[in-house]
Amino acid sequence: MCGRYALHAHPDVVALQFGIENLPAFPPRYNIAPATEVLIVRGAKASLAHWGLRRKFANLRAETLAQKFPGPYRNGRALVPASGFYEWRSIAGRKQPYYFFPADGPLLALAAVCDGDTFSLITTQPNATLREIHDRMPVIIARDDYAAWLGGEDRLLRPAPDDALQARPVGMAVNQAANDSPRLLEPIELSRTLFD
Numbered sequence: 001m002c003g004r005y006a007l008h009a010h011p012d013v014v015a016l017q018f019g020i021e022n023l024p025a026f027p028p029r030y031n032i033a034p035a036t037e038v039l040i041v042r043g044a045k046a047s048l049a050h051w052g053l054r055r056k057f058a059n060l061r062a063e064t065l066a067q068k069f070p071g072p073y074r075n076g077r078a079l080v081p082a083s084g085f086y087e088w089r090s091i092a093g094r095k096q097p098y099y100f101f102p103a104d105g106p107l108l109a110l111a112a113v114c115d116g117d118t119f120s121l122i123t124t125q126p127n128a129t130l131r132e133i134h135d136r137m138p139v140i141i142a143r144d145d146y147a148a149w150l151g152g153e154d155r156l157l158r159p160a161p162d163d164a165l166q167a168r169p170v171g172m173a174v175n176q177a178a179n180d181s182p183r184l185l186e187p188i189e190l191s192r193t194l195f196d
Contacts, residue, residue, distance in 0.1 A: 053120035
């Protein structure tokens with residue numbers, strides 16, 4: 001699952017990485033939650049869309065996507081620019097948030113499918129970086145594969161390489177969707193007793 005993500009890169013960086021000339025205005029966000037209107041890329045165009053396909057599905061599983069949502073899968077492919085995303089690990093009866101961000105470069109491209117002005121992120125099995133934290137991860141499309149994904153390639157619905165991401169534990173403030181500031185990304189020290 002991917003329940004929150006961040007996009008705080010400068011618009012010029014987003015435009016350059018995704019090959020977009022005219023971007024709609026978007027503010028830096030550090031705690032994007034489902035139902036939010038956010039930036040997506042379809043082909044050579046960027047637009048704003050609501051996170052939640054048909055206002056219902058924030059995430060869809062890669063394994064069943066083509067069977068359950070054939071129309072969006074064939075005709076609604078998109079990329080969602082992200083500076084990073086959050087996942088939660090159960091530790092000592094509580095959920096500890098972690099922030100995952102690119103090991104190399106300023107942005108990730110999360111695979112998505114659209115229907116009208118709504119979209120869902122696509123999730124898959126976790127890579128080694130995520131496996132200890134969560135049992136799902138968003139599908140991340142490599143920069144060289146943007147055109148292939150948008151053009152209908154099927155082989156890309158897989159976990160990202162193990163070295164594609166870095167992770168750090170962050171504070172509990174991210175649990176509240178109303179909290180939105182760069183401080184959410186600050187790493188915290190975890191007590192060793194949490195893991196005993």
